[in-house]
Structure formats: C-alpha cells, structure tokens
Amino acid sequence: MRRILLAGLALLASGAASAQQPGMVIQFLDKNGDGKCDLNEYLGYQVGRIATVDKDGDGELNLGEFRESLQGKSKMNAAALYQSTNTEGGRTLSQKEFLGYHAWVFKQFVDTDKDGFMSEEEWSKIMAKAG
Numbered sequence: 001m002r003r004i005l006l007a008g009l010a011l012l013a014s015g016a017a018s019a020q021q022p023g024m025v026i027q028f029l030d031k032n033g034d035g036k037c038d039l040n041e042y043l044g045y046q047v048g049r050i051a052t053v054d055k056d057g058d059g060e061l062n063l064g065e066f067r068e069s070l071q072g073k074s075k076m077n078a079a080a081l082y083q084s085t086n087t088e089g090g091r092t093l094s095q096k097e098f099l100g101y102h103a104w105v106f107k108q109f110v111d112t113d114k115d116g117f118m119s120e121e122e123w124s125k126i127m128a129k130a131g
C-alpha cells in the first residue's frame, strides 16, 4: 500500500513545485493559516486535482482518469484501488468517493501520529520513503 500513498504524495509534491522544504509544503496546504495541514486542507488540495485528471469533464473519474491521478508503480494497482474506492458502485468515482480514498490515505499513511494533522516531520518521512 505504500506505493499507493506515494502516488498521491508525489503529485502533491509536484503540485507544490515551489515548496521544496517541508515547512513550505505545509504552508502551501494550510488554507486557514493555523500553521498546520489538517484533513480538510489535504482533501481541498485533492478536490482541486479532480479537474486536472477529469478528461471528459463529467465531474467524475472513470478508471482511466483515476489511473492518471496516481503515479509511478501505483498505476499498476489502479484497477484494484478503483474497485475498493468505488463504494457507491456505478461506472465512475464521484468526488465523494475520490475524497474517501484520500481521507483513507491521510489517516492510514500520512498522519502517522494520529493527531489529525500532517506535520513537517510526517511530510519529511513520506518524502524520504518516496526517494
């Protein structure tokens, strides 16, 4: 599952192109200015990514579009991930389902000390694993 996580976070990192330092990444994501990145702020970033990968513009993600939202080797797991993310059934992932996936990633892999925030240290650890 680590690969899955890295997919999202690699994109996160590239999205914050000018934010190479952990502190700057947190700053980039910290919309309410409390100096920390919480789940909502993390998901806010992921919502913004939907438009980027939603090629047919229907507001939902089909398998191909979902695969595009992943990176590297996790693309190979796209079908399985897609299935487990598609909790409401149907042929596409709704925004809600997509965010459900990323909420799970945040809780399971990002926020390792379970305080509800992604700290600079947690970000650094993830980046270390990614490298």
Ligand SMILES: [Ca+2]
Residues within 6 Å of the ligand: 029, 030, 031, 032, 033, 034, 035, 036, 037, 038, 041
């Ligand atoms: Ca915040």
Ligand SMILES: [Ca+2]
Residues within 6 Å of the ligand: 054, 055, 056, 057, 058, 059, 060, 061, 062, 065
């Ligand atoms: Ca679509």
Ligand SMILES: [Ca+2]
Residues within 6 Å of the ligand: 110, 111, 112, 113, 114, 115, 116, 117, 118, 119, 122
């Ligand atoms: Ca934390």
